[in-house]
Amino acid sequence: MEEVGNLQTLFQDIRYAVRILTKNPGFTAVAVLSLALGIGANTTIFTVVNAILLNPLPVKNIARLVEVDTIDSKTLVTAANATKLGMSYPNFQDYARDSQVFAGVGCFVGPLPLTWSGGAEPRQIFGQMVSANYFEILGLRPVSGRFFLPGEDAKLGGNTVAVLSYSLWANKFGSDPNVVGRILTLNATPYTVIGVAPHGFKGTFTFGNAEQVWIPVSMYPQVLAGFFKENFNDRRFLTTTMIGRLKDGVSLSEAEASLKTIASHLESAFPKDNASRSVALTPLAEAAVGVNNRNQFVLAGGLMMGIVGLVLLIACVNLANLLLAQAARREKEIGLRAALGASQGRVMRQLLTESLVLAILSGVVGLVIAYGGRAVLWSFRPPFILDGDIDLGFDSRVLFFTLGMALLTAVFIGVAPAIKAAKPDLIEALKVGGRGGTVGLTRNPFRSLLVITEIALALVALVGAGLFIRSMQNAQRVDPGFESKNLFVFAFDLGALHYDEGRAQQYFRAAIDRAETSPGVESATIASNFPLGGGLARTVFPEGQDEASGYRG
Numbered sequence: 001m002e003e004v005g006n007l008q009t010l011f012q013d014i015r016y017a018v019r020i021l022t023k024n025p026g027f028t029a030v031a032v033l034s035l036a037l038g039i040g041a042n043t044t045i046f047t048v049v050n051a052i053l054l055n056p057l058p059v060k061n062i063a064r065l066v067e068v069d070t071i072d073s074k075t076l077v078t079a080a081n082a083t084k085l086g087m088s089y090p091n092f093q094d095y096a097r098d099s100q101v102f103a104g105v106g107c108f109v110g111p112l113p114l115t116w117s118g119g120a121e122p123r124q125i126f127g128q129m130v131s132a133n134y135f136e137i138l139g140l141r142p143v144s145g146r147f148f149l150p151g152e153d154a155k156l157g158g159n160t161v162a163v164l165s166y167s168l169w170a171n172k173f174g175s176d177p178n179v180v181g182r183i184l185t186l187n188a189t190p191y192t193v194i195g196v197a198p199h200g201f202k203g204t205f206t207f208g209n210a211e212q213v214w215i216p217v218s219m220y221p222q223v224l225a226g227f228f229k230e231n232f233n234d235r236r237f238l239t240t241t242m243i244g245r246l247k248d249g250v251s252l253s254e255a256e257a258s259l260k261t262i263a264s265h266l267e268s269a270f271p272k273d274n275a276s277r278s279v280a281l282t283p284l285a286e287a288a289v290g291v292n293n294r295n296q297f298v299l300a301g302g303l304m305m306g307i308v309g310l311v312l313l314i315a316c317v318n319l320a321n322l323l324l325a326q327a328a329r330r331e332k333e334i335g336l337r338a339a340l341g342a343s344q345g346r347v348m349r350q351l352l353t354e355s356l357v358l359a360i361l362s363g364v365v366g367l368v369i370a371y372g373g374r375a376v377l378w379s380f381r382p383p384f385i386l387d388g389d390i391d392l393g394f395d396s397r398v399l400f401f402t403l404g405m406a407l408l409t410a411v412f413i414g415v416a417p418a419i420k421a422a423k424p425d426l427i428e429a430l431k432v433g434g435r436g437g438t439v440g441l442t443r444n445p446f447r448s449l450l451v452i453t454e455i456a457l458a459l460v461a462l463v464g465a466g467l468f469i470r471s472m473q474n475a476q477r478v479d480p481g482f483e484s485k486n487l488f489v490f491a492f493d494l495g496a497l498h499y500d501e502g503r504a505q506q507y508f509r510a511a512i513d514r515a516e517t518s519p520g521v522e523s524a525t526i527a528s529n530f531p532l533g534g535g536l537a538r539t540v541f542p543e544g545q546d547e548a549s550g551y552r553g
Contacts (some may be wrong), residue, residue: 010353013349013350013353014353014357016350016353017350017353017354017356017357017358018357020354021354021357021358024326027322027326028358030322031319031322031358031362032358032361032362032365033365034315034318034319035312035315035316035319035358035359035362035366035409035413036362036363036365036366036368036369037311037315037366037369038308038311038312038313038314038315038316038366038409039312039362039363039365039366039369039370039402039405039406039409040365040366040367040368040369040370040373041308041311041312041369041370041373042305042308042309042312042366042401042405043366043367043369043370043373043398043401043402043405044308044369044370044373044374044377045301045304045305045308045377046305046398046401047370047374047392047394047398048301048374048377048378048392049301049304049305050395050397050398050401051390051391051392052206052289052297052301052390053289053294053297053298053301054397055391055395056285057201057204057206057284057285057288058140058198058199058200058201059138059139059140059201059204059284060138060139060140061139061245062283062284062285063283063285064103064245064246064248065137065138065243065244065245065246065283065284065285066243066244066245066246066252066255066281066282066283066284066287067204067241067242067243067281067282067283067284067287067291068087068095068242068243068244068259068279068280068281069084069085069086069087069241069242069279069280069281069282069291070084070085070086070087070088070091070238070277070278070279071083071084071085071277071278071279071280072085072276072277073276073277073278083280083292084280084282084291084292085238086238086239086240086241087107087238087240087241087242087279088234088235088236088237088238088239088240088273089107089109089217089232089233089239089240090233090234090235091235091266091274092107092240092242094262094266095242095259095262095279096242098262098265099244099258099259099262100258101244101246101247101250101254101255101258101259102244102245102246102247102255103244103245103246103247103248104133104136104137104244104245105133105137105242105243105244105245106130106131106133106134106136106137106242106243106244107130107131107134107217107240107241107242107243108128108129108130108131108134108203108204108214108217108240108241108243109128109129109130109217109220109239109240109241110126110127110128110129111126111127111128111203111205111208111209111212112126112127112128112129112223112224113125113126113491113493114126114127114186114187114213114223115186115187115188115493116184116185116186117185117188118183118184118185125168125186125209125211125212125213126208126209126211126212126213127162127186127212127213127214127215127223128203128212128213128214128215129214129215129216129217129219129220129223130148130153130214130215130216130217131153131216131217132148132149132150132151132152132153132154132216133148133150134147134148134214134243135147135148135163135197135214137243137244137245138204138243140197140198140201141198142163142195142196142197142198143166143196143197143198143199144169144177144179144180144195144196145163145179145180145193145194145195145196146194146195147163147194147195148161148163148194148216152216153216153217153218154218155218156218156221157218157219157221157222158218159215159216159218159219160189160190160191160192160219161191161192161193161194161215161216162184162186162191162192162193162194162213162214162215163193163194163195163196163197163213163214163215164179164184164193164195164196164197164213165196165197165201165202165210165211165212165213165214166196166197166198166199166200166201167202167210167211167388168210168211168212168213169196171211172211179193179196180193180194180195180196181193184213186213186215186223187222187223187498188222188498189219189222191213191215197214200391202389204241204243204284204287204288205288205290206288206289206290206390207289207290207384207385207389207390208389209386209389210386210388210389211388217240220232222498225493225494225498234273235270235273235274236273243284252281252283255281256279256280256281259279259281260278260279262279263277263278263279264278307461307464310457310460310461310464311461312405312409313457314454314457314458314461316409316412316413317450317453317454317457318454319358319413320412320413320414320416320417320450321450321451321454323355323413323414323416323417324416324417324450326417347418348418348419351414351417351418352410352411352414352415352418354414355410355411355413355414355417355418356407356410356414358410358413359406359407359409359410359413359414360406360410362406362409363402363403363405363406363409366402366405366406367394367399367402370394370402371394374392378390378392416450480531481531482531489530494507508526511524511526512524512525512526
């Protein structure tokens with residue numbers, strides 16, 4: 001019976017809170033909107049952070065999966081200061097053969113751009129070359145057909161079978177239930193579709209393309225071209241990513257120590273190729289955002305959450321001040337309730353309920369703001385991430401985060417006004433023709449403190465925003481050494497399409513001629529790399545000289 005009474009009292013408090021808020025529509029609208037903007041901004045940022053850092057890959061028991069990478073103590077310059085550098089395919093084969101700490105070891109190469117032909121016009125999709133046991137190690141089951149069989153990665157250039165991602169199957173094949181057995185022509189090589197991966201799986205990379213295809217690693221002669229094809233089996237060429245599932249009872253440190261022993265043996269056996277090289281293991285859950293990038297993402301996410309958190313804090317301080325003013329104006333009403341026997345706890349609960357209703361309304365509106373805000377924020381994503389590659393849906397984690405923000409907001413904005421209002425000056429409050437709450441307005445040093453706090457926080461936010469804008473302006477004014485305005489760049493790989501040198505030269509000349517004669521085009525050219533696009537270090541041997549006299553270029 002006591003529980004029923006408490007529920008009835010709670011519902012009574014909620015009804016009264018709604019009545020109070022509807023009687024002051026202007027105040028309610030301002031309060032809800034200011035809080036909703038803060039909660040919505042936090043939810044927007046958290047939605048992206050959740051999708052990138054907190055959503056686990058859809059694989060079985062990810063805690064036992066690791067990525068194995070090469071580390072090189074003599075490497076001075078790497079892409080983006082990377083310290084974990086992938087692995088050569090021959091070294092992967094040796095680790096897979098000699099390691100005793102894994103229940104299964106596999107690899108993948110890519111994602112790689114592939115040309116899908118056979119339709120009305122060729123299109124580019126992304127794919128990965130994988131070991132035959134790739135899906136088995138990850139503990140996945142196909143939604144249609146099968147995955148690769150053991151040994152289906154052994155015949156060089158002869159394993160022409162492919163597995164489709166669920167999104168590729170749904171969007172490009174119309175979820176055809178008879179897709180197994182269809183022919184998919186990639187880089188001028190026909191592949192037979194044997195299966196469809198489960199929904200949501202797009203590889204072990206968070207930013208992997210949702211629409212992609214997997215083919216056996218033995219097909220590299222048909223997929224790669226030129227330097228990449230010629231050096232795929234070179235131990236110095238780090239093309240491959242190795243993954244493994246730890247045996248039960250084997251810790252990450254034990255596995256890494258075991259593989260470092262194998263690395264020492266490989267360094268002794270192949271001193272020219274593996275000198276100063278060892279290995280490092282990273283949990284796959286951490287490596288999913290890029291084995292060298294997780295700390296940067298965590299820092300960026302934390303910084304963004306801190307910025308929008310400051311905005312919400314300013315809104316909370318402002319609203320707490322407004323609620324104190326509201327409580328002062330209601331001093332006569334609250335004094336009358338106290339005179340009629342209402343306890344301080346009862347009055348505080350009523351006022352906190354009003355704050356809670358206000359915060360929950362703000363949370364609902366904040367979700368609406370976040371729903372639109374995530375699209376705006378996501379429009380600033382890097383161009384290599386397509387719109388459907390990351391799921392920014394509102395899952396349970398996002399909803400609980402928003403609810404938690406609303407509850408914390410209710411406590412923050414409601415406690416001080418509730419404590420202040422629950423102790424009215426009964427004599428002053430009940431005076432006929434009294435000052436109607438002006439005592440509360442003029443004798444509240446806490447309100448002055450809130451005003452000072454709000455000004456200080458706003459100043460911090462303003463200075464921070466100014467510094468950020470100035471930094472962005474300075475970055476945009478950096479001279480890269482070339483004129484980037486009105487430049488249009490597109491890439492193609494004729495080698496992967498098996499063009500010989502003569503046919504490729506003919507294509508290049510025709511492409512330049514057609515581009516230069518197009519309306520609005522002043523000039524066109526072709527290059528192996530675009531400026532600031534990165535490249536490869538190679539060993540060059542002038543004719544007649546041996547490797548000992550080669551130089552890096």
